[in-house]
Amino acid sequence: MIEIVGKRGRDMDRRKFLLTAATGIASASLLGRSLAAEGSRSVADIATAADPMALQDSGATGPLREFRLVAGQGETEVAPDEVYRNWMYNGQFPGPEIRVKEGERLRIIVENQMPEGTTVHWHGVPVPNAMDGVPGLTQEPIAPGESFVYEFEATPAGSYIYHSHVGLQIDRGLIGPLVIEEATPHVAYDRDYVLVLDDYFPGDPQPLGGMGGRGGMMGRMMGGGMMGMGRQMPPYEGLLIGGRLPDDPRVFETKRGERVRLRLINPSGATTVRAAIGGHRMSVTHCDGRPVEPVTVDSLVLGAAERYDVIVEAANPGVWPIVIAAIEGNAPPGRAVLRYADAAASALRDGVPEGFSGGRQLYYQDLQALETLPAGRPDRVFDLMLRGGMMGSAWTINGQAYPNADPLMINKGERIRFRMSNHSMMLHPMHLHGHFFRVGDALKDTVLVAAHMGRAEFDFVADNPGRWFFHCHNIYHMEAGMAREVRYA
Ligand code: C2O
Ligand code: CU
Secondary structure, three states: OOOOOOOHHHHHHHHHHHHHHHHHHHHHHHOOOOOHHHOOOOHHHHHOOOOOOOOOOOOOOOOEEEEEEEEEEEEEEEEOOEEEEEEEEOOEOOOOOEEEEOOOEEEEEEEEOOOOOEOEEEEOOOOOHHHOOOEOOOEOOEOOOOEEEEEEEOOOOEEEEEEEOOOOHHHHOOEEEEEEEOOOOOOOOOEEEEEEEEEEOOOOOOOOOOOOOHHHHHHHHHOOOOOOOHHHOOOOOEEEEOOEOOOOOOEEEEOOOOEEEEEEEOOOOOOOEEEEEOOEOEEEEEEOOEEEEEEEEOEEEEOOOOEEEEEEEOOOOOEEEEEEEEOOOOOOOEEEEEEEOOOOHHHOOOOOOHHHOOOOEOOHHHOEEOOOOOOOOOOEEEEEEEEEOHHHOOEEEOOEOOOOOOOEEEOOOOEEEEEEEEOOOOOEEEEEOOOOEEEOEEEEOEEEEOOOOOEEEEEEEOOOOOEEEEEEOOHHHHHOOOEEEEEEO
16 A cells, blocks of 8 residues: 655645756746746746646646646545545546647646656657657656656647556556647537546556466466466456446436547556447547548447547437447456436446447448558568467567567668567557557557457658657556567667
C-alpha cells in the first residue's frame, strides 16, 4: 500500500515550491514568447487556483493551453462498495480528459507525487522526440517530488491516450484521454463522448511469467484459457468503461434523432476487447484518431492502445448496453449504458448485443483513410519475428529482448516497411512512437498482429528524427523485452 507523502499542509508548501521550479522550466521553454501576449494565465496563477487536484486549464482561447497533471495516490469507486486505491492522475481514474483544439499549443506540467519515477507519453501524437516520455530513451524518469514540463503542438486532430511509460504503471491507473478536436469534422454529430476502456487490476501489478511475481502465481492458480495462458495474463477482475465495473455503469445520454460520436479508446494494460452496442450499429469514422471513410459495422475489436471513433444514430429509443468483452484472458465483460431521454434506467435491455453473435465486424481492410498515404517501394524493410511466452521466458523480437537489443537503424527521408510475424500464442498490439504508419489503406499508430502465425505489415516515412520506441502495447510483453529502439542515423 502506498501512502500519500506528508500531511496536507506540508504538501501544499512542497507543491508551491515545485511549481516555482516548474515555472522556471516553463519560462525557459518559451524561448522569449510572452505568456500574456498569448492570453494565457501564468503557471504561478494556476498554482494558486482553489482546488489543487483539479485539472487546471488556463481557460485561454489563445494558442497556448496549459494543464497540470499530478501523478499520485488516489481513490475512486469503480462499483458500489468497491473502492479502487492506486496511483492516478489528479486523483481521478481514468485521468482527467484533456481536450484542446487542433493547432493549439499544449503545455502540461507533470508533477510526480509517487514514490517511484514516472514519465508521460502522448500516445499517437507525433511530438518532438524530447517530449515523447520514454524513460531511458527520450528522458530520465521524473523523480519523486520533481516536475517535468511537456510542450508540443496539438496536431493532428484525433482521439489519443496519455499514459505513464514506466514499468507497469499503466495497470496502476496512470492513464487518461487526450482529445484534439478538428476544426471541421468530416461527419456531423450532436454529442461527443469519450469511452475509456480498461482492464481492472486492483493492487500492484507484477511482471508475469517469472516464479516470484504475485501475478504469476495467481495466474497459474486461476488457470483457464489455453495452456500457458493463465500465467500470461494478469488476473484482471473485470473490464471498465469510464472507470466503472458493470454493476454501476456509466450512462451516456441521447435523444431520438441525434447522432452521437463515441470515442472508444483502449489504454488497457494487456486486454484486447470486442465492442458492440445493443440495438444500434456503429459507423466508424476515425481509426487511431485519423479520419476514415465511414463504414458501418455491428462490432469492432480494439487491441491495447487502439482507438476508434464511431457515430451512432439514435433511432431506437430505450436503454441499451454498450458491451466490451475480452478476446484474451479471463476478465469478465464491461458495460456502459446508452440511454434515451425519458427512458427509465430500469428499462435496460440486458443481454448480449447482436454484434457479439453475428453481424458485420470491422476489419483493417474496411478502413480507407481520407488523407494521402505513404506510397511507393520501401527503401528499407525489416522482418520482425515476435516470439515468447514459453515457460515464463522473455518476449522477443528476432530473438532479442530489449534493452539487450540492437536499435533498428533508419535514415531521414526513407520509406520504411516493418513486416511482423507472430510465432506465439498471444496477440501483440505493436506500436511505433512518433509516426503514423500505413496499414492497408488506413493510417494507424498501433496494429494488432494475430496469434499463431498471424502477420501484419506497415509502411511509414522517416520524417521525425530522434530515438523512438517500437513495442508491444501489452505492457507485460513490453516489460519482458518485446521492444526495440528505432533510431535515425
Ligand atoms: Cu502507448 Cu510506447 O506507448
Ligand atoms: Cu505482446
